Amino acid sequence: MPQSGEMMDWLRHMKVGQSIEKVNTGKLEVSLLASKNGTEIIHHTLHEGGSWGLTPQDGWNELESVFVISGCLAYTSGDRQGIVSPGDTISTEPVKDHVIFTALEDTTFLYICSNAVFHFYSEITQKFQQLAVDIEQKDGYTADHCERIRRNSLLIGQRMNLSSYQLHCLNFGSFFHDIGKIDVPDTILLKPATLTHEEFDIMKRHPEFGKKILCSTGLPHLHDASTIVEQHHERFNGSGYPNHLKGDAIEVGAAIVAVIDSFDAMTSKRPYKRAKPEAWAIDEIISGRGSLYHPDVVDAFLASVDDITKS
Ligand SMILES: [Fe+2]
Structure with missing residues (x-):
């Protein structure tokens, strides 16, 4: 696996236009970058003030990671709060509490999931x-x-x-x-x-x-x-x-x-x-x-x- 510095270099060379599919909701733009054997890498642009979250679900036992590329996210998970900055990763396996992220500025991040979620997401x-x-x-x-x-x-x-x-x-x-x-x-x-x-x-x-x-x-x-x-x-x-x-x-x-x-x-x-x-x-x-x-x-x-x- 690339380390975070190498990951940043790799991302700089990657054009978001190469995505497989895109969804745009105004505050949030989502692009499926890569998908294989259920694992998906999804690029997100969350505009300032926008929110995005992870939701626990019965029977769900997947790895979910958020890697911030640029900008800044504030998060609340249960009663804990924190900030995720560029280069930081948050991973859960599985997510046990709702996690809600709010963009403190225009923010780009990768969401990586060990199960295919993009099409459900689009729906x-x-x-x-x-x-x-x-x-x-x-x-x-x-x-x-x-x-x-x-x-x-x-x-x-x-x-x-x-x-x-x-x-x-x-x-x-x-x-x-x-x-x-x-x-x-x-x-x-x-x-x-x-x-x-x-x-x-x-x-x-x-x-x-x-x-x-x-x-x-x-x-x-x-x-x-x-x-x-x-x-x-x-x-x-x-x-x-x-x-x-x-x-x-x-x-x-x-x-x-x-x-x-x-x-x-x-x-x-x-x-x-x-x-x-x-x-x-x-x-x-x-x-x-x-x-x-x-x-x-x-x-x-x-x-x-x-x-x-x-x-
Ligand atoms: Fe009303």
Whole structure:
């Protein structure tokens, strides 16, 4: 096996264009470089703020390695956190805890697995992409909105030292929080006037619709995230919907999305309203601390507010 320095030389001579197959999801570009007897070498480019992870699975007993070529990855595995820099390798056999990586800058790395995963990977990616397009086509939302909610929710989750499993759920749950709006009729979703009581009752079912959609994909990643989607409109004092859950009965990931999504909604321009100034929205979040919003989430939000982007 080449040592890391030799590996770097070898990679410099290798063109990514020589890959067998490629997948591009916006934040992540994946190329299958080589494959033999089940072993695969997959090149990844993960753009700044993007996340990627390893998931344990029953009956899975393979070697998985991540070798960073350039950039920098922060990772959480169980309750451990660390940084992976160029030349570093992380290997697991098999992966026992969820591992979630976040790119601190544009990062390239190799993922080497002793079993063929690329085609399954492509299939999952295509399903995710289709769901993202479905969201985009509804409610005037763009993929940027979903990506911003995901990125900012993960910032809060990392600041609150959530476990890698909780971050994994938050990663998908935050991105797909409003996927249930696909099942809300356009006449309600796009109505340019105030909704009637009956229409609002239907709109309020989108968390429940979203949970069903994620569970129906058959993808464990999305199944794990479905509770966050179901609970993202619950409020700390029980005034939310659909189940009027209170306090810690609300999953922490859903409590995080509640704050980030509220802040984003207040500071976003919509056809029927102007964007509010960020300082005004921050005051609203503070005034909801302990009533609408979980106090610990509000504290983490305030500690992260300089990193929370509206771009
Ligand atoms: Fe929502």
